[in-house]
Amino acid sequence: MPTGVFLRDPREQLFGAAERVLLRAGPSALTSRAVTDEAGVAKGVLHRHFADFDDFLADLVRDRIVRLETDAAALQAAAGTGSVVDNLTRALTDLFGSVAVGIIALITFRDGLRARLRRDRPHGLPLLSEAGAMIADYLAAERDLGRLRADADLDTLGLTLIGSGHLVFAGGDAPEPGAVRRMVSEAIRGAVP
Known part of the structure; x- marks a missing residue:
């Protein structure tokens, strides 16, 4: 995955990626790796903005x-x-x-x-x-x-x-x-x- 690439709004980019995975493959396919791969970012990007994957998902739902x-x-x-x-x-x-x-x-x-x-x-x-x-x-x-x-x-x-x-x-x-x-x-x- 690319590193050192500026992300304008990483939360929105990750939320959008999660939604695409969810729509395409359902909740069982929604993993941190699937989200970061879909977003085209390194896995560390998700963990830099959220405590863990459930924290990310909770913020997705709240959004x-x-x-x-x-x-x-x-x-x-x-x-x-x-x-x-x-x-x-x-x-x-x-x-x-x-x-x-x-x-x-x-x-x-x-x-x-x-x-x-x-x-x-x-x-x-x-x-x-x-x-x-x-x-x-x-x-x-x-x-x-x-x-x-x-x-x-x-x-x-x-x-x-x-x-x-x-x-x-x-x-x-x-x-x-x-x-x-x-x-x-x-x-x-x-x-x-």
Whole structure:
């Protein structure tokens, strides 16, 4: 591997490499060697920026959770526009059509990573919990605008949408066109006035 090469943002370069490995080969293939080889850097680069591999993975997950805040803001801004079904379909497709399914599998697969994430996120499954909150907040905004029933159980509906969305995308292949939209339509049917 090259040495002495300036890296503009080694953390981002390593995170991007980890995501590519995760998408291509799954969580069992994600090793420090696979990440540094994919990034085209010496293995020492990873260990210079992170205490160990689980520390690296925990920061990868935390970084993706922070990025979810941008998606949450966009979803909130969509409240009152378009259709609720289309907005939710787009949000779930953006969420699970990315590396999120692989990260969720990674959290489940690695006990050390889960233990580190539990230090600052003691409840729920990191990334899925934040995604559930994003969906519930959006649903609340739509309810406040009168586009969902006032008595709708938004927390349960948010969890239902996240869980169902995860299952639709977790098969490995992208779901057939319309599958996510049908799932969303059925899930929120009782909440629509």
